[in-house]
Amino acid sequence: MRAKKYRDWTKEQRRKVVFSDVNHFFVQGQRSQHIRRSSEEKIRDSHINQHRQEKMLWGCFSYCCVGSLQPIEGIMRSPQYIEALRRRAVPELEKRYPDGSRVFQQDLSPCYTSKMVKNFMLEKNITILDWLDYIS
DSSP, X not given: OEXXXXXXXXXXXXXXXXXXXXXXXXXXXXXXXXXXXXXXXXXXXXXXEEEEEEEEEEEEEESSOBOOOEEEOSSOOHHHHHHHIIIIIHHHHHHHOTTSOOEEEOOOOTTTSSHHHHHHHHHTTOOBOOOOSEEO
């Protein structure tokens, strides 16, 4: 799908879009198992403690480069998102696009569209790619 607004963009304009997303990743395989029992006991199902370790990472990339990943503690909320932008995206954007010609893409997650994040984007002069007027 392409937005109507951007379908006539040149290749050069499209190359200035910086894509971003956050995702959960499982570490140490799909499951970790710990057995808690005394040495004399036979192993029973109730002794096995299974859990999946999950990490949330945020990152961005563009035509020219891949940004580094930012670990997110807990649930992604506006303050964590702003911290990820401040630590990872803003320095990369300023380095790769010193003239400010880039366009930043993010989805419509509430933590990305909050007033706090919008103010941060305005302060840092980051243009956001609109998610309006989609066509097939």
